[in-house]
Amino acid sequence: MDVPVLKQGPYLIATVQSALTDADLAQLRRTLVEQVGRYRSRGLIVDVTAVDVLDSFACRTLRDIAHMTGFRGAETVIVGIHADLAFAMVQLGLSLEGVTTALDLEEGLAYLDRKQRSVKALGSRPRQSAGPRNLLHPRG
Amino acid sequence: MEHIPIRADTDVLAARQKGRALGLQAGFSSIDITLLATAISELARNILLYAHEGEIELRLLNEGGRRGIMVIARDQGPGIVDIERALQDGFSTSGGLGLGLPGVKRLMDTFELKSTYGAGTVVTAVKWELR
Numbered sequence: 699m700d701v702p703v704l705k706q707g708p709y710l711i712a713t714v715q716s717a718l719t720d721a722d723l724a725q726l727r728r729t730l731v732e733q734v735g736r737y738r739s740r741g742l743i744v745d746v747t748a749v750d751v752l753d754s755f756a757c758r759t760l761r762d763i764a765h766m767t768g769f770r771g772a773e774t775v776i777v778g779i780h781a782d783l784a785f786a787m788v789q790l791g792l793s794l795e796g797v798t799t800a801l802d803l804e805e806g807l808a809y810l811d812r813k814q815r816s817v818k819a820l821g822s823r824p825r826q827s828a829g830p831r832n833l834l835h836p837r838g
Numbered sequence: 839m840e841h842i843p844i845r846a847d848t849d850v851l852a853a854r855q856k857g858r859a860l861g862l863q864a865g866f867s868s869i870d871i872t873l874l875a876t877a878i879s880e881l882a883r884n885i886l887l888y889a890h891e892g893e894i895e896l897r898l899l900n901e902g903g904r905r906g907i908m909v910i911a912r913d914q915g916p917g918i919v920d921i922e923r924a925l926q927d928g929f930s931t932s933g934g935l936g937l938g939l940p941g942v943k944r945l946m947d948t949f950e951l952k953s954t955y956g957a958g959t960v961v962t963a964v965k966w967e968l969r
């Protein structure tokens with residue numbers, strides 16, 4: 699099952715359209731890490747709205763994707779984790795530590811836009827992800 | 839009753855889809871169906887990873903009108919040396935997150951693990967409908 703990846707300005711949007719096998723997940727990770735470099739993307743959104751289950755392996759793969767693309771200068775936002783999934787993930791004991799999440803695609807894009815603006819205001823790309831508000835008003 | 843052979847990563851998806859269908863049939867809430875499917879996914883994945891093959895059996899239970907689903911994950915793989923440790927959060931012999939077995943225990947209502955070192959592993963877990 700191929701995951702379509704859309705380039706939208708400085709961002710990539712990967713929409714997972716059905717349940718993924720382990721091989722699919724590994725493939726997705728390779729593809730995204732490679733494409734973030736190729737397109738010099740500043741942000742990556744992985745939309746998991748259509749995913750039925752996020753078990754420990756899938757969750758770890760998402761975390762890896764976020765960390766790996768982070769090393770390549772792009773911030774990842776996972777969007778579309780619906781309530782049932784969130785509930786199951788908590789029971790499993792999973793966390794998405796260090797990974798930004800947003801409710802849906804729109805929120806995810808808005809977050810990345812805010813981030814981009816604050817970076818431009820500073821005139822450089824941050825290595826660490828501080829809150830956009832802090833960057834805009836360093837003293838405030 | 840369903841027997842799903844687990845030999846490839848696509849079988850993991852098949853097993854959790856069967857679980858989902860059975861959960862619907864039993865009238866489970868969507869949250870409970872997701873908890874059940876997640877548990878099946880972890881157990882099927884363990885079979886594949888540690889025993890390479892095995893099966894997931896799903897049974898519809900009915901106890902005085904209350905419905906439940908029993909998941910039996912069975913393999914003739916290497917077995918588990920230290921069951922107590924395997925059930926601890928974060929313990930993994932494969933560099934995994936070590937949340938599969940303890941997670942399944944939390945996701946389901948009952949949980950039983952039987953394993954003979956060198957002979958295989960059977961995990962039996964039940965999820966009951968909410969009343």
Ligand SMILES: Nc1ncnc2c1ncn2[C@@H]1O[C@H](COP(=O)(O)OP(=O)(O)O)[C@@H](O)[C@H]1O
Nearest residue numbers: 884888917924930931934935936937938939959
């Ligand atoms: N079916 C099995 N056969 C043999 N060993 C298993 C099996 N399932 C689990 N184990 C052992 O128990 C450990 C913990 O399993 P689990 O909680 O699923 O975490 P993980 O799979 O991330 O390591 C595994 O690392 C493995 O050593």
Ligand SMILES: [Mg+2]
Nearest residue numbers: 880884938939
């Ligand atoms: Mg496991």
